[in-house]
Each structure stands twice: as C-alpha cells, then as structure tokens.
Amino acid sequence: MQVKEMAEYAASGETPEILFWVGCSGSFDQRAQKITRSFVKILNHLNIKFAVLGKEEACTGDPAKRAGNEFVYQMLALQNIEILNGYGVKKIVTTCPHCFNILKNEYPALGGNYEVIHHSTFLQQLINEGKVTMAEGGLFKGKTITYHDSCYLGRANEIYEAPRKVLEQLDAELVEMKSCKTRGLCCGAGGAQMFKEEEHGRIRINEERTQEALNTNATIVAAACPFCNTMITDGVKGKDKQASIKVFDIAELLAAGQGLENIVL
Amino acid sequence: MIGFIIERIAFFAAIGGAGYIAFKGFSAIYRNIMLGRKEKLAGNLNTMLLVAFGQKKMFKRPIVAVLHFIFYVAFIVTQIELLEIMIDGAFGTHRFVYHLVEHIAPLRALYVFTVSSIEVLSLMTFFVTIIFFIRRDMLKIPRLSSIDLEGWPNMDAHLILLMEINLILNIFLMNTADMAVSNGAYGLWLSGIFASAFAGWDVEILHILEKVGWWGHLAGVLGFLMYLSISKHLHILLAFPNTYFTRQTPNGYLDNMESVTREVKLMMDPNAAVPESTEDGPVKFGAKDVTDLSWKNLLDAYTCTECGRCTAQCPANLTGKKLSPRTIMMKTRDRLEEVGKNIDANGGIWKDDGKSLIENGYISVEELRACTTCNACVEECPVNISPLNIIMQLRRNLIMEDSNSPAEWNGMFANLENNAAPWQFSQQDRFNWAKEQ
Structure with a gap:
C-alpha cells in the first residue's frame, strides 16, 4: 500500500x-x-x-x-x-x-x-466533481442499506446529507431507521463511553440502535465513524445476526463499488 | 359613589400588591442568574425571531406545535383586551375603548373584530387546555408523566392549566353578561351566541356577573403574574432572552479552558510566555455548584418549562439509565433557589451549607457518567437550552478537582499520556496499518 x-x-x-x-x-x-x-x-x-x-x-x-x-x-x-x-x-x-x-x-x-x-x-466532493463514477448494476444492486448518523457529524456539525449522497452512488436501496438525522440515536460510544462500561440500565445503547437497524430489514448498515462501526458490529454480534446484516463504513462501500476492495456482502 | 371609590381602591391595591410581589419574585430570579460566572455571549436577534417568536423547533412535532401555537397567539393577542380592562379598572369606565370609537364605524368594526377574535382564540385555547389535560392525565404521554415530575412539578403543570381555564371562563362570563345586558350592542361573535343562555335574566344580576367575570379575569392575570416566578412557566418570558443569547458555536464545540492552557504550556516549556491569569482567586476547574456555572446555564435553568423533549430523545435515558437532561435543568434551578434563599436569610451574604450541585440529592455522579455527549437534548430543546453544557462542566470538576473517575477512564488517561492513544499500543506501531494486509 x-x-x-x-x-x-x-x-x-x-x-x-x-x-x-x-x-x-x-x-x-x-x-x-x-x-x-x-x-x-x-x-x-x-x-x-x-x-x-x-x-x-x-x-x-x-x-x-x-x-x-x-x-x-x-x-x-x-x-x-x-x-x-x-x-x-x-x-x-x-x-x-x-x-x-x-x-x-x-x-x-x-x-x-x-x-x-x-x-x-x-x-x-469527489463525486460531485465527477471523479468517482459507478458502473451500472454493480455489487450493490438489490441490496438495502441503512445509514447510521454519527452524533459528531450530524447534530454536532450538521452533516447529514454528505454520507447519504455517497451511498446514493451505490445503486442500492436506501432506507432510514426510526430515529435518523437530527433525531439519530447515538451508538453509545461518544463522550468517552467507548472506554468504560455503561451505567446500569435496561439495555445497552448499541443494542437499542442495532435493533432499530434490524427493524429496517436492511442487509447493510453504513456508518461514517469507526466507533459507531464498532458499537453496531458488537450489537449485531450480540443478537447473532452477522449472517443477515453487515456493518461497513461508507469508504469501504465506495471502494468496493469501484472494485478497489473485496468485501463480503 | 362610595362603591366607585372602594372599587378603585381595590383595583389599585390589587395591581400594586400583585405588582410588588411579582417584582420581588423577578428580582430574585435576576439576582440568582447573576450569581453565575461570566460568559461572553453576543446576542443574536435572528435566532430569537426564529426560535422564540417563530417557534421553529416546536414544529418538529407538528401536532403539538399547532396546539401550543394557539396558546401562544391567544396569550399575546389577549393582552390587547387586558389594556382596556386596565383602563376601565383605573378610571371606573366600562369598555372605555369601545365607547371611544363607538361612533367611528371603521374603528368600531376593528374593536368588534379584535375582541371577537380574542373570544375565538380563547375558545380554541379552552379546547387545547382540555387536550393538554388529557395528554397529561389520561394518555399519560411518557415525557409528561414520568417519575421525575412527581410532586411539585406535576402540581405546577396542573395549576397552570387550571389558571388558563379560569382566565377563559371569566372572560367569557364578562363578555356574555355584557352582551346580554346590552342586547348585543357590542356585537361580539361568540358571547353574542352564549348570551341567549342569559335571556330574561335580571339586569342587576347580569351586572354582577359581568363584574365577577371582570374581577375574575383580572385576578387570574395578576395571580398568574405573581405565580410565574415560582413556576416552570417562566419560559413565556425567558424564552426570548434565552434564545437571543444562544451560543452561536457548532453543537459539537466544547470551550477551551484557558486556565488549563496556561498550566500545560508552562509544563511543556517552563520558559513559555503565557499571559497572566485574569481570574480572581484560586482557579477552580469545572463546576461543583451553581455559582460555578455561567449565567447562561442559570438562565437556561429558569427558562426550562419541563416539557421533557430532551429526556425523550436522550439515548442514556431511553435505555434505562438514571440520566435525564430535564432533571439536570430542574435540579440546577432547585439548587440555585436554595442558594438564593441562603443568601437572603443571611443578610445578602452566602453562608456555606456544605452542599453543592453534585450529589446532595441534586445531580448524581452516576447521571453525569452516563452522558454520551450526543447533543440530542440540545437539538431537541425548543428554547435552546443546553443540559450538555452543564453536564460537561460538572464532569470536569469531578475529574480535575476530585480525581473522581472510573478506573477504566484512569487507564485511558494513562494510555493517552504514555502512548498518545487511548489503548495500550505503542506510538511506534501507529503506522503499522499500512504494512499489514
């Protein structure tokens, strides 16, 4: 590399x-x-x-x-x-x-x-400039993707559309979770929570979020944050759903769509 | 004549008394807010116009927004009729404005239209109030009936709705009796219809009913004014300054602690040229009590009307943790009022009560630890309150003043200091990802 x-x-x-x-x-x-x-x-x-x-x-x-x-x-x-x-x-x-x-x-x-x-x-920006173009009917045809908003992109900095625009390139169907964009549910990692056990509660935050993702029946959860990725991947494993839903970063999906990366969908 | 004089005395006594009590209440609130630390905030008129006047954030939930908007418009427009009530009260006139414009057709029409519109809005508000009662007590909307509202907050909410009903019933009693007595001379739309209920009633009784309505409405208004300073309903006034002083930084921004910058720079280079501290007395890191918070945090606390939209979106709360952003705001206000009373009881000087905003029945460490800093509460608040800003200042105090930190975080801090990553990986391996495939 x-x-x-x-x-x-x-x-x-x-x-x-x-x-x-x-x-x-x-x-x-x-x-x-x-x-x-x-x-x-x-x-x-x-x-x-x-x-x-x-x-x-x-x-x-x-x-x-x-x-x-x-x-x-x-x-x-x-x-x-x-x-x-x-x-x-x-x-x-x-x-x-x-x-x-x-x-x-x-x-x-x-x-x-x-x-x-x-x-x-x-x-x-690269897509808008025409530098990244997708082949028709590619890898993602017939797949359903749901995008998980990262709090530090979304509410913290009002970036909601850019990651969705990237996903729109993939020729897959995009579906939204129950809580999305300004109402996006946190994955549970922010505020240094990644580095400690959660406080006592009814359920873990990542489990709650993962359930929302599963409820969409999407086969791919797209994240734009490595911590969100970890949390939701853990949530999927916890529910033993690795076979039916995969968690990827938007960069991985775009790279795969370009034939630069091999991912197992 | 004697009746006239007694009524004027009663009117001015009521205005003066209620005005005095309300003034005392509002002064105490102002004094309490100013107990907060300085925070430089440039006002932004645009934010206030959009968020407070325009209720932009309310419309994220359209149905409730419309209901609330009816309340809001009715509240503002009714003030026009209150003006006439005040003039009549002061001079012993009866519908002063009406009689002033009685013979000027377009102005008379405007009067009839205005007062009739107020009637329509009042009737709508009546139904909205009923809907609000139903939402609270029958539908038990979670954010309006959760455990943190038990006791006074719940009572407070109900009292306000009852006061609203009282205001509406009295204004209709007044107008309807007036319409009945005058055989509809005032031309008011709704009370004109209701007046048929009083058909054939004795004129004297109708006069008394009109007085009862008039005094009842006035008492309702003055009572509400006095009550405001102890209730959660202050948002009707404070929403405006609070949105005006909204921090204009991105939600993700967390302020830089200058006092720390000085120390860290000196630590990294003992000869570093750092500006002198501008703070008086010893530097305190973060906030332990309400007086360590900024005046904006305290204004936030008084502005909170306990609607609970923040808590309903909080990921920690949704998953059963103890943290509730609304409770953060309520406890901040509770503690601030306790501090204010302490100052009043001790001749204007704060006497240490050995308590603070952290623990002591106020905000627990467990609640502070549960926050993911996701900004959902900040995003939701219709009047731009930031519970997160308070949480972060309290967290800073726990870590930097009390070294009160979960063991895992201590490990993370140590890793950051030793190998510049939150995990135990050597900085020398930081580029290994490029080699492995």
Missing part, C-alpha cells in the same frame, strides 16, 4: 494536497484499519497527493476532553498542533467524526487553524 508520511514529503521539499488524519481507531483497531485502507485505496486510485503523520500522529485528545480531563486533552492537542504547524499543514481529511469535530472546532483556540473535512464530505 502506497502511503507516505509527512516527514518524507518534507524531506523531499514537496507538499501534499491533503493530510489524512488517521486517528487512533483507524490506526490500531483491526476493524477500523480496514476503513483506513479502503480510504487510502480511493485516494491512490484518484492520484490524490496525500500524506499521513504516521508515528508522529497522537490522539487528538477527544476522549480525555469529553471525559472532563482538559489537562490530558491540551497536552496532546498542543503536541499535535506543534507538529501540524511545523509542517505547514493547511487541509486535513479524517475518517473519524470525533477527530473531525475536535480538529475543526476546538484546535483553533489552541493555535491550530486548518481546513478540516470529514471523509464523507470529501468523498461527496
């Missing part, structure tokens, strides 16, 4: 068009690594000159900040900003809505000012 680190570009005196912010989940989580690779395949396929920070990337600090630990957040943020500003980064694309939100909305207060876009918007 062809991926260059920012340091390489800097050494050769070149500047990439964009910096791809991979994020912790996309770097370490085995499931989310696949999303990262799919997105990279799309970038490479379209000859987009991009870089990653690689070993120089650190967590944005989102889980610390949302848990209430501003110290740890700012330590990480200031380190990241030093590196980003050092390379003169202007434009960042990320596959994680949590990274997206914090880089876009909260880094400026610490001196980190960049154009930050989430990969759903980025992919939509």
